[in-house]
Amino acid sequence: xxxxxxxxxxxxxxxxxxxxxxxxxxxxxxxxxxxxxxxxxxxxxxxxxxxxxxxxxxxxxxxxxxxxxxxxxxxxxxxxxxxxxxxxxxxxxxxxxxxxxxxxxxxxxxxxxxxxxxxxxxxxxxxxxxxxxxxxxxxxxxxxxxxxxxxxxxxxxxxxxxxxxxxxxxxxxxxxxxxxxxxxxxxxxxxxxxxxxxxxxxxxxxxxxxxxxxxxxxxxxxxxxxxxxxxxxxxxxxxxxxxxxxxxxxxxxxxxxxxxxxxxxxxxxxxxxxxxxxxxxxxxxxxxxxxxxxxxxxxxxxxxxxxxxxxxxxxxxxxxxxxxxxxxxxxxxxxxxxxxxxxxxxxxxxxxxxxxxxxxxxxxxxxxxxxxxxxxxxxxxxxxxxxxxxxxxxxxxxxxxxxxxxxxxxxxxxxxxxxxxxxxxxxxxxxxxxxxxxxxxxxxxxxxxxxxxxxxxxxxxxxxxxxxxxxxxxxxxxxxxxxxxxxxxxxxxxxxxxxxxxxxxxxxxxxxxxxxxxxxxxxxxxxxxxxxxxxxxxxxxxxxxxxxxxxxxxxxxxxxxxxxxxxxxxxxxxxxxxxxxxxxxxxxxxxxxxxxxxxxxxxxxxxxxxxxxxxxxxxxxxx
Ligand code: SPV
Ligand code: MN
Numbered sequence: 001x002x003x004x005x006x007x008x009x010x011x012x013x014x015x016x017x018x019x020x021x022x023x024x025x026x027x028x029x030x031x032x033x034x035x036x037x038x039x040x041x042x043x044x045x046x047x048x049x050x051x052x053x054x055x056x057x058x059x060x061x062x063x064x065x066x067x068x069x070x071x072x073x074x075x076x077x078x079x080x081x082x083x084x085x086x087x088x089x090x091x092x093x094x095x096x097x098x099x100x101x102x103x104x105x106x107x108x109x110x111x112x113x114x115x116x117x118x119x120x121x122x123x124x125x126x127x128x129x130x131x132x133x134x135x136x137x138x139x140x141x142x143x144x145x146x147x148x149x150x151x152x153x154x155x156x157x158x159x160x161x162x163x164x165x166x167x168x169x170x171x172x173x174x175x176x177x178x179x180x181x182x183x184x185x186x187x188x189x190x191x192x193x194x195x196x197x198x199x200x201x202x203x204x205x206x207x208x209x210x211x212x213x214x215x216x217x218x219x220x221x222x223x224x225x226x227x228x229x230x231x232x233x234x235x236x237x238x239x240x241x242x243x244x245x246x247x248x249x250x251x252x253x254x255x256x257x258x259x260x261x262x263x264x265x266x267x268x269x270x271x272x273x274x275x276x277x278x279x280x281x282x283x284x285x286x287x288x289x290x291x292x293x294x295x296x297x298x299x300x301x302x303x304x305x306x307x308x309x310x311x312x313x314x315x316x317x318x319x320x321x322x323x324x325x326x327x328x329x330x331x332x333x334x335x336x337x338x339x340x341x342x343x344x345x346x347x348x349x350x351x352x353x354x355x356x357x358x359x360x361x362x363x364x365x366x367x368x369x370x371x372x373x374x375x376x377x378x379x380x381x382x383x384x385x386x387x388x389x390x391x392x393x394x395x396x397x398x399x400x401x402x403x404x405x406x407x408x409x410x411x412x413x414x415x416x417x418x419x420x421x422x423x424x425x426x427x428x429x430x431x432x433x434x435x436x437x438x439x440x441x442x443x444x445x446x447x448x449x450x451x452x453x454x455x456x457x458x459x460x461x462x463x464x465x466x467x468x469x470x471x472x473x474x475x476x477x478x479x480x481x482x483x484x485x486x487x488x489x490x491x492x493x494x495x496x497x498x499x500x501x502x503x504x505x506x507x508x509x510x511x512x513x514x515x516x517x518x519x520x521x522x523x524x525x526x527x528x529x530x531x532x533x534x535x536x537x538x539x540x541x542x543x544x545x546x547x548x549x550x551x552x553x554x555x556x557x558x559x560x561x562x563x564x565x566x567x568x569x570x571x572x573x574x575x576x577x578x579x580x581x582x583x584x585x586x587x588x589x590x591x592x593x594x595x596x597x598x599x600x601x602x603x604x605x606x607x608x609x610x611x612x613x614x615x616x617x618x619x620x621x622x623x
Contacts (some may be wrong), residue, residue, distance in 0.1 A: 004033035041131035049168035061156035065195035086334035087223040092205040103473040103589030129154040137169035156580035165309035185227025191216035209238040251279035257510030259287040267415035268465040271451030285400035299489040302408035316352030339387040350383040386452035418446035427518040429539040433485035436494025475591030
């Protein structure tokens with residue numbers, strides 16, 4: 001027996017030891033042995049994906065207080081600490097070897113220094129805890145998209161969340177034997193008080209793309225801890241960049257067109273900008289809502305959902321706007337609610353839930369009552385803005401039949417969306433791949449939201465909605481996206497959408513349900529079944545087509561005035577946007593492809609000409 005297995009045997013029960021030994025992977029043995037020595041767990045549990053093992057973790061989450069039962073069967077609630085409610089961008093860093101420069105937009109720390117710091121924090125950190133060792137598969141099993149991944153964590157909540165969010169991977173690891181290119185995650189919630197991480201000042205999330213490993217410590221919030229979510233995404237972007245495919249912050253959705261046709265879209269939206277609710281639109285079918293791998297196969301683009309569950313925003317979920325999510329999370333199903341309010345009778349409450357607003361209950365601040373303030377004098381809301389629900393896709397009645405297809409789904413359209421009050425029209429089609437990647441994806445801007453710590457409502461550059469997750473220089477990432485479109489037989493059509501356009505009074509110009517219409521229109525465009533209007537920054541719908549779609553699908557009258565107000569070309573705003581984006585790309589560092597400046601420059605010239613001829617705001621009827 002090798003020395004690694006020896007260490008594992010000394011620290012595990014016989015049953016747990018054999019679960020690891022049976023995988024017959026020397027790299028896994030080495031990794032586990034190394035971290036047993038660093039973390040020195042009080043006990044170890046190895047999960048082999050059997051129902052018995054999953055049940056053990058579910059029960060542990062209740063026993064150790066990381067979750068509590070709610071009134072409805074299968075529902076539990078988890079609270080993160082008051083200051084641990086969102087992704088901590090400041091303390092999420094890449095460990096970079098000396099001499100490597102990732103550009104100024106990426107948060108980095110010298111690899112040696114960072115390693116020393118985080119492993120210092122992790123030393124003996126599990127001495128009074130159980131270490132859960134879990135195996136997952138990112139993407140469908142037995143597929144060329146699949147990436148096996150291992151998670152070490154001392155949080156039963158994190159372990160339980162991952163059971164809901166990821167495909168089991170123990171069998172995939174066994175099948176691959178001595179395979180070494182899997183992703184690795186090491187997490188500890190650190191010292192707990194009332195089942196909540198206390199040392200948030202020592203919260204760190206450090207990522208090492210060279211060794212495909214992510215460390216996360218002194219935090220519980222899912223976006224900082226659920227290794228296979230945004231942490232794996234950073235490793236995925238790095239790997240994809242070397243192997244000529246894409247890892248994207250995208251949903252995957254089947255849009256149902258005429259004659260039972262299904263056209264698949266992927267869509268990239270920043271956090272809290274309508275990505276999940278688009279992926280859950282009634283009448284369409286969901287493959288995934290957050291992360292996709294895209295590959296070129298036989299000159300076509302195919303996508304899979306990296307995950308198998310949803311970690312979705314719960315605020316404002318109501319039966320009218322999000323009927324399927326509503327139905328799913330108000331019925332008996334296995335669901336973890338996080339950072340909601342628990343009413344005195346054990347019911348879940350979140351801001352925007354229909355019904356009476358409770359006056360008191362339990363939330364992430366402890367006992368809560370209306371008007372409660374935190375130590376800085378800020379009013380504490382009943383549920384947190386970033387409160388979430390975690391559920392497996394199989395609980396949804398709108399799951400697409402290809403959700404687990406190892407070959408993925410063929411992508412017909414790609415959508416980029418942001419939170420933009422005053423510039424982009426509600427839906428716009430790019431002229432071609434390069435134009436879409438540059439003027440829509442790479443130029444995406446969005447107002448900040450409560451999904452990350454810090455001020456909200458600030459307009460930020462967020463290329464492909466992926467800025468927070470890039471692990472390679474921005475310019476290189478844009479270039480890879482451009483190259484991905486080369487040599488495709490039928491490149492997916494690229495669109496942008498904007499659900500957040502506002503009028504002079506600050507009121508939204510669109511209803512939440514309008515997105516259903518934009519999707520149907522895009523689907524028809526892909527099949528060349530409707531005409532469009534060229535407004536010099538791309539194509540928009542013709543009024544008559546929208547009127548018909550609003551009538552057919554929403555049974556609503558769509559007036560010409562509304563169309564003009566929503567789709568008028570805002571010329572000065574569009575020019576300013578191009579100026580902002582051009583300036584950013586001039587400063588981001590090396591590797592920005594020249595074509596970016598050319599496409600943006602040409603678009604600006606067209607806009608300037610239009611401004612001279614037709615003024616600042618131009619009705620779509622004038623084109
Ligand atoms: C997001 O913020 O984009 C999410 C949740 O999907 S998190 O896991 O925090 O990234
Ligand atoms: Mn996301």
